[in-house]
Amino acid sequence: MTALGKMGWRRNNSFKGLSGRSGRRGGDDVVEGLVFNIQKFSIHDGPGIRTTVFLKGCPLRCPWCSNPESINPFPEVLAKFENLCLDCGRCNEVCPREAIVVTKKDRADVDDGGHMRSIDRDLCERCMKCVEVCPSGALSKVGEVRTVGEIMGLVEQDRLFYETSGGGITLSGGEPLLQPHFTLALLREAKRRSIHTAVDTSGHAPREVLEGVLPYVDLVLFDIKHADPVIHRDTVGVDNLLIFNNLEYLSGKTRIWIRVPLIPGFNDDKAGICAIAEKIRRLCFDKLCILPYHNWGSGKYAALGRSYPLSEKDETNPACPCLAQALFRAAGVQDCEIVR
Amino acid sequence: MGVAVKQLNASRITKAVQIKDAERPSVSMPVEVKLDPNVRICTERAELVTESYRMTEGEPWVIRRAKALDHLLRNMTIYILEGEQIVGNYASTPDSLPTYPEISCRWLDEELEGAFRENIDEAGRARLREIHSFWYERNVEGRILATLPDDLRVFIEKSKSTAMFTIFWPLGCFTLDLRHWVFPRGLRGIVEEIGRLRGELRADDPEYGEKKDFYDAAEICCEAAIAFARRYAELARKKAASARGKVREDCLRVAEVCSRVPENPPRTFHEALQAVFFCHLISAQIDWYSVGLGQRLDQLLWPYYEADKEAGNIDYDRAVELLEFLWIKLDDLGQINPVTTSIYQAGGTKFQNISIGGVDEHGNDASNELSLAVLDATIDVRTPQPSICLLFHEKMDPRLLDKAIECIATGQGQPAIFNNDVCVKWHLDKALEILYPESGVHIGVPCLGLVQKADRVVRRMIARLPRRVRQRIELSIDEWPNAVYTGGGAVGDALRKVAKKTGFWDAEKGMAIARGWAPTACVGGGLQGRVTIQGTLTSILIFTVLDFVKCFEYVMYQGVEPETGELVGAPTPDPRTFKTYEEFLEAFMRQIEFQVDRANRAYQVAEKIYEEQMPRPFASACTETCVRRGRDGMRKGDASISEIFSMGSVNAAECLAAVKRLVFEEKSVTMDELIAACAANWEGYEDLHRKCLEVPKFGNDDDYVDGILAEFYRKAQAVVHSHRDHWGNGLQLESSLAAGYYVGGLVCGATPDGRVKGETVSDGQLSPMHGRDVKGPTAVLKSCSKVDPHKTWNQLCNQKINPAFLKGENRKLFADYLRTWLKFGNWHVQFNCQSAEELRDAVAHPERHKDLIVRVAGYSAYFIDLAPGLQQDIIARTEQDLSEFASRA
Structure with missing residues (x-):
């Protein structure tokens, strides 16, 4: 949480006043938040055809995360030099910290094979000047401050699709509940416009935040990673106590789809699955979704100047999700x- | 699939033309087009037709035409392949295609030693050359070239470098009135009807001679068609004699069917199918170089199927099997085209459309078990032809939609989906030609059938009107429905009164007719054997494509072709002097006007020659209105719409958007810079290129550019419509061009939408430019919905979908997606499954595939952003999905 504290995130987004239902009703439209993508025609994040709003910032550090750009609660530079760099050198000219490192491409066949670039993330202050001048799109900014009004404008565009298919808006991330004001305002505005709402959450959020948004949520997509608190803390950085408490709290109060990312070597063994099943068996929820592991986010790690925490060859055995499904069923779920 | 079908399907020879590098965007090398070397050119038809024409010199054209058909049908080689249960052949061997020297032959003659060398032997080439020497000046092509004024001839010869591609290509799709006219009485009944009408002709009729010739010709053709079918019956009987067991039974059944239809009304499902094929084969193929079929097969065949089923003679599987036999026959038809035409015609397909779904004349769902059977047959045999069109509407049986999705999932791009409600409305408008003055220009009459009957009554009523009014009304009626009267004032009031009293203006009837619409050739709509639309009762000889991107380029270069320096467009003012966007748009419209005007003048010359020299007595005999009028369908009489195809509209709109935003609104770029950048193909102007690419693009639900497209489409349509064809009808802008778009790109330099020189234009008139729609498929549909189909007609949107979207649970979502599309009121959408090849291309050329989104739960990424190894995974997955569908089918 220190990174968040440094950004002043807590101060600006204090949880106070959230329980008040009336809030600033007329003011929801202008509430701002940090968003890194709005994806229309999402068909795996809740019922029907949906628009998923991805909020930036997450308290968890899951090593398998497929959206690494979602983790930090501030805008970042996404660098795809390898494919797109034209070697024009403009980014070097504008960078105030000289954070863009240029190395000569080492090619035996030609004298001048051009240059390779990378960003020294320690030096980079994320002023985004390089992004502004990049002509090829090799540098781009991930994370935009958007208002609820802007987002709802985009969400409304597909209203007819939601109505026909039973879809709506899904808030995902990152962790949407890490921006409680913004999430609340988005949900409240969506409900005001009679749009079905879903929140895709890690469950790691203060109780009062959950309480605050609950009246405006039609469906919670609740991620469960592991039943064991120690393993959970060691792997994703936070305890699962709060998560399971929150799940219990939500049980019976709203519709819930529990989502379990099936991570090879972490929770895909019989013991892991049974432990999860045991924890949730008595709770009230609609269904459990198994999300097979995929490493499709690995390319984005490189673009962010990070290394992929799981080894590249970690691949889930195709039979595994079915096995997990059988195990869950055997355990009473x-x-x-x-979900593929 | 039965054994016989399987065998026939396996030995089928694809007649499609191979187009090299056709689908690759950004390729600037010439496109090479070649007929498959296994396809032979058959000279039999050319020989027989020429023989007949040589004997009939001096006779009326309509008779010569009928006699040529008669000679052909009685003497051509016929065959029945082993196992065939629907019979009829078109050339002397299954692997060959005939030629039509009486229409055009120069292109073939020139290429006999070139592109077509492998398809014909030396003796055949010599025969054809001899035949061509007879036709060179005499055929339609020769006559047109001799008649065209010099300035137009230059225009046609330079067609490749101008905005118009003008090609000799008779489209001429008739929609035969099988349901109401041919099937109830059979050809024998039509002959009797013709005899009766001929007997009633009065010598003082000013058209007496013409009508009599037409009736004679129609009779010759009907008799020839009956004799043709009997030849097959004979052949089948002969085959039966030397066979035994099931083969013998099958042959005898074929013999029985062929001796019965098309002479008599069909009694069984099998007979009805055979009758459909005979009529189509003769009218659209043997007689003419035509495309199209345009039948609503499920509706047409339902009574026969139902009766057969009730009697226990047929079950669903047998119906599917018979349809499969027909499909294989239809796919056997092909066409040898001039090389350039092949590109537009998507490899020489004959656009034989079979429609399913839709509504009946009372507006109720017309789909039935046969609609499903049509799709099942398509899923089974996977022939590229016929093309299946689903006339989709709210009331349609959900099972049919589900089956349609199953068919789409096989990756054939079938069926094409049409928004029935929108199309019916459009056809109603055209059928009625709107009677009241405030809403339109025309006064017309909705129901053709009623016109003739009411004629006498009308004249009696009109006789009582003041003379001035009377004369104008009489003129209108004589000329109806082509030179129709502009309503208003006393004349308009009187006419309306007459119309209402006599039932001329019968909105209900008009609606019933409109509900009977079906896509004919390509995807243009037509009304079954009635007032017909897309060239349905006429030919489009000079097939014209208006390239909007080229028109835009001519605005930049003031009408000068940048490659050659020649003035080939309108000499509009220097765009650098324009103060407002409106000025620019006006110059753009002037370029369009200039091109349309030239095309239309050429068109008129050509159409007149066609009308005179190429009547179609057989097709006319199969159409009630022609027989009742005593006029050939090619002659003025039945309404039809002459069209001008368009391409590059999406790119042109994006060009306009770039100019509007950067030059006139933001003023961040001068017109001079923009022109210089385009002329330099963006080299040295990378920043400006990026800026241009950042201007909103079509397909992202962005009102700015979508609005520009809608506006420019409206204006372009008005320009096109203000030109009249040789019958006095306004030309119609047709936006369904689905092939050949890359040729349009090849001849254009860089344009302000961000295209580089030679890059293709978008592949449908409402399809986003490849890689520029980055907001997903819903945004594309939304963008399309902003262009009013009622004005612009028939725009095509192609969408690529990931096969995973058609799997399991997702199928329901896809149905919902389609239902939402229905609500948007778009005209037409076609789905192709994303292929593994496309994804591989994305790996190699990420800049062209920015739109490929990977959809997984809680995940956000575009395909091109994935690490290389993962891209391969997804490619493998796509391949697997597709093969799963294939194996299931």
Whole structure:
């Protein structure tokens, strides 16, 4: 949480006043938040055809995260020099910290094979000057401050699709509850406009935040990673106590789809699955979704100047999700599907 | 699939033309087009037709035409392949295609030693050359070239470098009135009807001679068609004699069917199918170089199927099997084209459309079990032809939609989906030609059938009107429905009164007719054997494509072709002097006007020659209105719409958007810079290129550019419509061009939408430019919905979908997606499955595939952003999905 504290995130987004239902009703439109993508035609994040709003910032550090750009709660530079750099050198000219490192491409066949670039993330202050001048799109900014009004404008564009298919808006991330004011305002505005709402959460959020948004949420996509608190803390950085408490709290109060990312070597063994099943068996939820592991986010790690925490060759055995499904069913969780 | 179908399907020879590098965008090398070397050119038709024409010199054209068909049908080689249950052949061998020297032959003659050398032997080439020497000056092509004024001839010869591609290509799609006219009485009944009408002709009729010739010709053709079918019956009987067991039974059944139809009304499903094929084969193929079929097969065949089923003679599987036999026959038809035409015609397909779904004349769902059977047959045999069109509407049986999605999932791009409600409305408008003055220009009459009957009554009523009014009304009626009267004032009031009293203006009837619409050739709509639309009762000889991107380029270069320095467009003022966007738009419209005007003048010359020299007595005999009028369908009489195809509209709109935003609104770029950058193909102007690419693009639900497209489309349509064809009808802008778009790109330099020189233009008139729609498929549909189809007609949107979207649970979502599309009121959408090849291309050329989104739960990424190894994974997955669908089918 120190990174968040440094950004002044806490101060600006204090949880105070959230429980008040009336809030600043007329003011929801102008509430701002940090968003890194708005994806229309999402068909895996809740029922029907949906628009998923990805909020930036997450308290967890799951090594398998497929959206690494979602983790930090501030805008970042995404660098795809390898494919797109034209070697024009403009980014070097404008960078005030000289954070863009240029190395000669070492090619035996030609004298001048051009240059390779990378960003020294320790020096980079994220002033985004390089992004502004880059002509090829090799540098781009991930994370934009958007108002609820702007986002709802985009969400409304697909209203007819939601109405026909039973879809709506899904807030995902990152962790949407890490921006409680913004999330609340988005949800409240969506409900005011009669749009179905879903929140995709890690469950790691203060109780009062959950309480605050609950009246405006039609469906919670609740991620469960592991039943064991120690393993959970060691792997993703936070305890799972709060998460399971929150799940219990939500149980029976709203519709819930529990989502379990099936991570090889972490939670895909019989013991891991049974432990999760045992924890949730008595709770009230609609269904459990198994999300098979994929490493499609690995390219984005490189673009962010990070290394992929899991080894590249970690691949889930194709039979594994089915096995997990069988195990869940055997452990008493009947409504269990694999989302592909 | 039965054994016989399987065998026939396996030995099918694809007649499609191979187009090299056709689908690759950004390729600037010439496109090479070649007929498959296995396809032979058959000279039999050319020989027989020429023989007949040589004997009939001096007779009326309509008779000569009928006699040529008669000679052909009685003497051409016929065959029945082993196992065939729907019979009829078109050339002397299954692997060959005939030629049509009476229409055009120069392109073939020139290429006999070139592109077509491998397709014909030396003796055949000599025969053709001899035949061509007879036709060179005499055929339609020769006559047109001799008649065209010099300035137009130059225009046609330079067609490749101008905005118009003008090609000799008779489209001429008739929609035969099988349901209401041919099937109830059979050709024998039509002959009797013709005899009766001929007997009633009065010598004082000013058209007496013409009508009599037409009736004679129609009779010759009907008799020839009956004799043709009997030849097959004979052949089948012969085959039966030397066979035994099931083969013998099948042959005998074929013999029985062929001796019965098309002479008599069909009694069984099998007979009805065979009758459909005979009529189509003769009218659209043997007689003419035509495309199109345009039948609503499920509706047409339902009574026969139902009766057969009730009697226990047929079950669903047998119906599917018979349809499969027909599909294989239809796919057997092909066409040898001039090389350039092949590109537009998507490799020489004959656009034989079969429609399913839709509504009946009362507006109720017309889909039935046969609609499903049509799709099942398509899924089974996977022939590229016929093309299946689903007339989709709210009331349609959900099972049919589900089956359609199953068919789309096989990756054939079938069926094409049409928004029935929108199309019916459009056809109603055209059928009625709107009677009241405030809403339109025309006074017309909705129901053709009623016109003739009411004629006498009308004249009696009109006789009582003041003379001035009377004369104008009489003129209108004589000329109806082509030179129709502009309503208003006393004349308009009187006419409306007459119309209402006589039932001329019968909105209900008009609606019933409009509901019977079906896509004919390509995807243009037509009304079954009635007032017909897309060239349905006429030919489009000079097939014209208006390239909007080229028109835009001519605005930049003031009408000068940048490659050659020649003035080939309108000499509009220097765009650098323009103060407002409106000035620019006006200059753009002037370029369009200039091109349309030239095309239309050429068109008129050509159409007149066609009308005179190429009547179609057989097709006319199969159309009630022609028989009742005593006029050939090619002659003025039945309404039809002459069209001008367009391409590059999306790119042109994006060009306009770039100019509007950068030059006139932001003023961050001068016109001079923009022109210089385009002329330099962006070299040295990378920043400006980026700026241009950042201007909103079509397909992202962005009102700015979508609005520009809608506005420019409206204006372009008005320009096109203000030109009249040789019958006095306004030309119609047709936006369904689905092939050949890359040729349009090849001849254009860089343009302000960010295209580089030679890069292709968008692949449908409402399809976003490849890689520029980055907001997903819903945004594309939204963008399309902003262009009013009622004005602009028939725009095509192609969408690529990931096969995973058609799997399992997702199929329901896809159905919802389609239902939402229905609500937007778009005209037409076509889906192709994303292929593994496309994804591989994305790996190699990420800049062209920015739109490929990877959809997984809680995940956000574009395909091109994935690490290389992962891209390969997804490619493998796509391949697997596709093969799963394939194996299931």
